[in-house]
Amino acid sequence: MSEFTEIWSYLSRGPLLWLTATLAAYALADAIFRASGRSPFANPVLISVVILGIVLHLSRTPYATYFEGAQFVHFLLGPAIVCLALPLYDNLDRLRRAILPVGAALLAGSLTAMLVTLGLARAFGIDGTLLASLAPKSATAPVAIGVAEHIGGSPTLAAVLAILTGITGAILATPLLNLLRLTDWRARGFALGVTSHGIGTARALQVNPTAGAFAGLGMVLNAVATALLAPLILPVFQ
Amino acid sequence: MIHAILAILLCQMAGEILSRLSGLPVPGPVIGLVLLTTGLAAFPRLRDIVRPVAQGILGNLALLFVPAGVGVIGHLSSLASHAGALVVIFLGSTAAAISVGALAFTAVARLTGSRDE
Numbered sequence: 001m002s003e004f005t006e007i008w009s010y011l012s013r014g015p016l017l018w019l020t021a022t023l024a025a026y027a028l029a030d031a032i033f034r035a036s037g038r039s040p041f042a043n044p045v046l047i048s049v050v051i052l053g054i055v056l057h058l059s060r061t062p063y064a065t066y067f068e069g070a071q072f073v074h075f076l077l078g079p080a081i082v083c084l085a086l087p088l089y090d091n092l093d094r095l096r097r098a099i100l101p102v103g104a105a106l107l108a109g110s111l112t113a114m115l116v117t118l119g120l121a122r123a124f125g126i127d128g129t130l131l132a133s134l135a136p137k138s139a140t141a142p143v144a145i146g147v148a149e150h151i152g153g154s155p156t157l158a159a160v161l162a163i164l165t166g167i168t169g170a171i172l173a174t175p176l177l178n179l180l181r182l183t184d185w186r187a188r189g190f191a192l193g194v195t196s197h198g199i200g201t202a203r204a205l206q207v208n209p210t211a212g213a214f215a216g217l218g219m220v221l222n223a224v225a226t227a228l229l230a231p232l233i234l235p236v237f238q
Numbered sequence: 239m240i241h242a243i244l245a246i247l248l249c250q251m252a253g254e255i256l257s258r259l260s261g262l263p264v265p266g267p268v269i270g271l272v273l274l275t276t277g278l279a280a281f282p283r284l285r286d287i288v289r290p291v292a293q294g295i296l297g298n299l300a301l302l303f304v305p306a307g308v309g310v311i312g313h314l315s316s317l318a319s320h321a322g323a324l325v326v327i328f329l330g331s332t333a334a335a336i337s338v339g340a341l342a343f344t345a346v347a348r349l350t351g352s353r354d355e
Binding site (some may be wrong): 022025056057069073077080081082083084085087094108110130139141142143147160162163165167173177180185188189199202205213218223228231234 | 247248250262268271272274290292300307308309310323331334338341342344354
């Protein structure tokens with residue numbers, strides 16, 4: 001037992017343990033997702049976060065310690081955004097043919113996300129840091145962090161709210177869009193990317209390659225739109 | 239593989255530098271994405287170099303959100319005090335934005351005759 005304690009205290013000091021745990025939790029979550037027949041409700045990000053949250057709680061590990069290991073995965077978010085250039089390039093011709101619908105859906109989706117979020121939040125009496133952190137929640141996490149800092153929100157809270165928004169959209173999109181009888185994969189993917197950034201894009205890539213390409217485009221365009229619009233819209237609700 | 243990673247990181251770094259220098263609120267990786275797209279259009283060889291690595295990273299995109307997502311444990315108490323409101327906000331705003339965005343896309347596509355292929 002004391003040997004185990006020694007090994008544990010050695011491992012829990014380095015990044016190896018929590019990097020391994022992150023990949024293991026994701027591998028397990030992905031297996032559950034596949035076993036569910038790729039059900040949107042078995043979202044791999046959500047399942048991984050729940051598994052790791054419970055493990056950290058039980059082992060009394062602070063988030064900062066966990067992040068020392070997990071930061072190697074987190075770092076790849078930046079390069080992954082750059083990599084979206086590939087599906088974007090592959091679909092440039094189709095995007096050119098859809099430039100007007102893309103512009104309309106970007107403006108409509110981005111504004112709806114922010115106005116409904118801030119309107120509901122005010123109605124519930126939410127203000128201050130939480131309100132400012134909610135404003136950019138449809139932008140991808142690294143962008144939401146930067147925008148929230150800029151407008152008086154909390155960076156870590158903004159990241160969490162953005163990820164929760166991503167998971168919500170990834171779960172809602174398929175049943176919701178089927179209900180609306182929308183069959184254009186470009187429209188379905190683009191709206192999901194605008195609303196639920198990379199997690200929505202990951203979901204769209206799992207469903208259909210066209211939806212995935214347009215979701216990636218939606219995520220990129222809304223990252224820019226949110227950065228420009230959030231500082232203008234938030235003061236209206238403060 | 240090294241060349242692909244190098245190309246991707248160089249685009250990101252150039253993006254970060256341009257983002258800082260321009261003072262635009264657009265994050266570095268997003269500018270890096272625009273730079274790499276331009277590069278892919280200009281240099282056919284770059285496509286073959288970048289493709290396998292980019293596909294590998296994008297194939298596991300969901301994994302990359304896990305570390306930041308676990309940060310929720312540090313905010314549980316502040317989120318729990320608004321739990322009811324936040325559930326309504328998340329479901330309401332997300333469902334509204336997806337519906338309005340997809341409907342706007344479909345409506346304008348129909349008006350302008352924009353079809354896929």
